[in-house]
């Protein structure tokens with residue numbers, strides 16, 4: 001059992017980055033480090049946490065939770081679309097098929113919410129009624145369920161400071177970012193993935209309010225789900241039980257995702273520019289606990305990890321076995 005005391009003790013050994021030059025050049029995004037091999041990619045989920053497109057600190061066990069949840073969901077959805085997962089060789093490492101990533105992020109939303117510049121609620125509350133090329137009726141309120149889930153794509157920002165911009169389906173096709181028949185296939189797959197995700201989350205006591213998928217083409221040109229899926233990083237997860245009462249009174253929903261830390265930073269007056277405030281350790285512990293709880297509820301398994309060896313050392317040992 002990973003309790004608060006254990007999390008606190010592990011704050012100092014949270015994983016910032018993994019350098020292993022024997023595997024060649026280290027690449028990194030906001031959360032993951034990776035090494036490219038001839039036929040596959042070694043994807044390492046670190047404990048870095050980002051919001052407002054910036055890395056804002058480290059949360060112990062977060063990388064392992066993200067990796068575990070992605071593994072769970074890739075297994076649960078491979079009948080809908082092939083994915084990049086080859087195998088998990090360490091709690092923080094997934095071997096994946098190297099794909100040519102498509103230049104769009106496929107966001108599916110079941111609810112209208114969010115405070116960031118690409119989120120539906122932010123735009124709607126600022127008076128926009130045609131958002132992502134979709135017409136919205138008057139009278140919607142924050143966190144309301146949409147009549148049906150909607151796809152609101154963005155361009156794909158990459159690298160440590162990557163930024164995503166809203167785009168419409170029509171623009172994606174017009175600008176030839178994705179061929180039209182492939183985009184149709186992606187839309188179909190994304191709705192099916194979201195439906196599967198929502199069903200499994202419901203059983204685990206969560207509402208999958210929205211999520212983001214990334215797709216790529218494998219060597220044979222086949223559509224492949226890449227990156228991560230239905231994690232608290234790529235999705236908004238709300239507690240199902242408290243949602244109805246909170247929605248009725250207008251109280252903020254109970255978040256089990258990054259919105260929780262976003263709100264803390266926003267309360268400190270930080271919205272992405274300037275020097276970010278440092279997260280206090282009690283906040284770090286609370287965030288870690290939520291990630292672990294979400295992981296356990298969704299997978300239906302206890303989150304266990306070897307605590308007798310420092311995580312970085314364990315990861316380096318796992319990598320050394322690949323050579």
Ligand SMILES: Nc1ncnc2c1ncn2[C@@H]1O[C@H](COP(=O)(O)OP(=O)(O)O)[C@@H](O)[C@H]1O
Pocket residue numbers: 028029030031032033041084096097098099100101157158159160162214216226227228
């Ligand atoms: N199988 C794959 N093939 C090619 N690129 C991938 C694959 N899986 C993930 N990626 C890319 O690797 C990066 C993962 O790092 P991450 O820290 O999640 O990046 P980001 O800061 O963009 O969220 C992302 O840019 C993602 O698009």
Ligand SMILES: [Mg+2]
Pocket residue numbers: 029031227
């Ligand atoms: Mg990512």
